[in-house]
Amino acid sequence: LDEEDSDRVYELVEPLHPADIADLFELVNEDERLQLARSIRDLMGVEVIAELNDWVRELLIEALPADVVAEIAEQLDTDDAVAMIEDLDREDQQAVLAELDPEDRAAIEAALSYPEESAGRLMSREFVAVPETMTVGDLIDFLREHRELPTEFWEVFIVDAMHRPVGTCALSWILRCPRNIPLYDVMSRDQTLIPVDMDQEEVALRFQKYALISAAVTDSAGRLIGQITVDDIVHIIQEEASEDILRLSGAGDGDINEPILITVRARLTWLCVNLATAILASSVVGLFQGAITRFALLAVLMPIVSGMGGNAGTQTLAVVVRAIATNQLTDSNTVRMILRELRIATANGAALGLLIGGGTTLLFSNPLLGAVIGAAMVINNLVAGLAGILVPVTLDRFRIDPAVSSAVFVTTATDTMGFFSFLGLAVLTGLA
Amino acid sequence: LDEEDSDRVYELVEPLHPADIADLFELVNEDERLQLARSIRDLMGVEVIAELNDWVRELLIEALPADVVAEIAEQLDTDDAVAMIEDLDREDQQAVLAELDPEDRAAIEAALSYPEESAGRLMSREFVAVPETMTVGDLIDFLREHRELPTEFWEVFIVDAMHRPVGTCALSWILRCPRNIPLYDVMSRDQTLIPVDMDQEEVALRFQKYALISAAVTDSAGRLIGQITVDDIVHIIQEEASEDILRLSGAGDGDINEPILITVRARLTWLCVNLATAILASSVVGLFQGAITRFALLAVLMPIVSGMGGNAGTQTLAVVVRAIATNQLTDSNTVRMILRELRIATANGAALGLLIGGGTTLLFSNPLLGAVIGAAMVINNLVAGLAGILVPVTLDRFRIDPAVSSAVFVTTATDTMGFFSFLGLAVLTGLA
Known part of the structure; x- marks a missing residue:
């Protein structure tokens, strides 16, 4: 080609x-x-x-x-x-x-x-705004006469003498009305205005929630200064959702056309942060070197406890990060969500604890080892569930994007607590 | 309240x-x-x-x-x-x-x-379709006279005698033309038709790519049977992107309003699959119990190698899954992407290997241990990069949603190879 x-x-x-x-x-x-x-x-x-x-x-x-x-x-x-x-x-x-x-x-x-990433960057200054005193016929004549107007638009904004939007008219409403009807009888007064400094993610949520095709952008004095149309919003929604996936995984912007050096730097930064986490978790294991020397099977089984906790934590984290991003999780239902995650963690922890505890008991003919790993599994699932919701909710309170930094904290919690609960219980019960 | x-x-x-x-x-x-x-x-x-x-x-x-x-x-x-x-x-x-x-x-x-989740479920049967022989004036009169037409629509579809769409007219074009212009002079013949059985994800990508406001849905004979409007698509894009995040994390649908039993079942299924993975990885460690008894420090350091590999694999996976979902990754650039990920993995592996190898050498005054963990880190980063791209691309070839099942395979690869390369090299070099 x-x-x-x-x-x-x-x-x-x-x-x-x-x-x-x-x-x-x-x-x-x-x-x-x-x-x-x-x-x-x-x-x-x-x-x-x-x-x-x-x-x-x-x-x-x-x-x-x-x-x-x-x-x-x-x-x-x-x-x-x-x-x-x-x-x-x-x-x-x-x-x-x-x-x-x-x-x-x-x-x-x-x-x-x-x-x-604010509404001001997204908006187009090409839009149609007319006074509310016009009739449908006046508007049609106005549109036919003014060649400099944009060719593609979906709604007409009706403004007052101060150029503040007072209503919106879908073009289909105009087309279906007789010429003598005044616009103020056709327009919808129930409009969603976008302040010019609103974040694009918030703009996208408004478009989605109210099923908007276009919306008026206003300055701090409430004057109409631009419009945002849904075709631009479609890109934003895609971008913001992709961003959450990529940030949760520490892959930076993750665009496959990005220069490779930028990609390496973004991913390496994240890996270095995780290295610190991994070293912290490994130092917990270091506390129990004696026990491991005496009973090497502990080292064989410990990755199961930490790994399963990590998986459970990631599940909760993904759900919570999306719920925050889509405004489904707010102050008023946070407590309910925490209780919900705790119930899920208890159920899953109990099921997995019984499964792995029973299996270990049978495989190694060692009921104490089975009880220890089962109990550690329950504890670590609760840690995972709690960290999975408390970390992103707390970061969000401090206006930090929970998608960017939650995963490190959650994994740190599940790794260190996984190793600590399993090896600690083994020592406490005199297993090693 | x-x-x-x-x-x-x-x-x-x-x-x-x-x-x-x-x-x-x-x-x-x-x-x-x-x-x-x-x-x-x-x-x-x-x-x-x-x-x-x-x-x-x-x-x-x-x-x-x-x-x-x-x-x-x-x-x-x-x-x-x-x-x-x-x-x-x-x-x-x-x-x-x-x-x-x-x-x-x-x-x-x-x-x-x-x-x-096909176009047929999304489409609305309320739309405006007129023959191309009409003029702008005929159309306006037709819209004013027919009370049963939908009140809100953004484009008019022009059809031939067989009711097959031949063009699309934005309402703004109609409003700006004199009444005597025939529609076939106003309409755009360059239209994006949606076959009724197309998957909603594909429909959403078309809307996004061609910045559509509405599109005609056609049956197998090419006849116009419905329209899809962008406000429905906005929800789909949000849903599909959220689905990818939640599936990658094994959180099922992850809706916070889902009955709790459904949530527990979805997450537990995923955790059980991961349990099998964790047991597999742990059995690799089991092969080296003797070495661990002789040198317990190996058990302390091994989670670092497997964990860092897991992180690197997840980064690549997230990027690749999104690139597949948005049609950015296709047959023609797969090889280029694989080479790109290998270069990134080599760079990151080398950097992390030097860092952790050097640190280990200094901390434990043991250059051989440093060399072993550094080499294992390089190997596991390459495994992570390769698995991170090959697993989702392969699943996609077999028409399996890569977001659902990739993570298990990638983690299995990085966990088992992380343990195997580190402990194996330790034994090979006579370290333990």
């Missing part, structure tokens, strides 16, 4: 949808991406650029001169232009901004002034 | 948005939910029912007589009615269906005949 014969490449790529062309860039090797871009230069429309993976886009954009980037930015919606420019170096960013029309530059600079 | 004084409850709940009332049901205790429903009976509109969590809705719906459920179902869109009815027992389902209008019953039965 690649190299030399760029006419042939062009022919093959031409019939594709922009989103498919963007995917193609991800599939070819890194060193072929620039070449591909050159072969299909005039197919590289703004739709393709907007659909590219962040890392791939950065590679291509950095290879382009500032005035070409500026030209692309001018054709994009504000939100897509911001997404393209926000990842550039400060210097390149300035160079591109300098090449822009004053009006576009002002819009993009304003968007860049809002915090990353 | 609850109990006795139901007038007061009513007053408090009345001003809330249906989605907020639905949330309220999740927040109160299980045994108070039916009572709450009774207190606010006439606020329990269909919007509230549609927004309820599956488990909570089941509880409430089961407490209602079939004719009341049927009445609710008739007011809902097909897709919401199907969501409400599909979880009922076969018997209750039949009772409700029997109470429905023949027309609604036919629609719901048709939807239930499609596989669960």
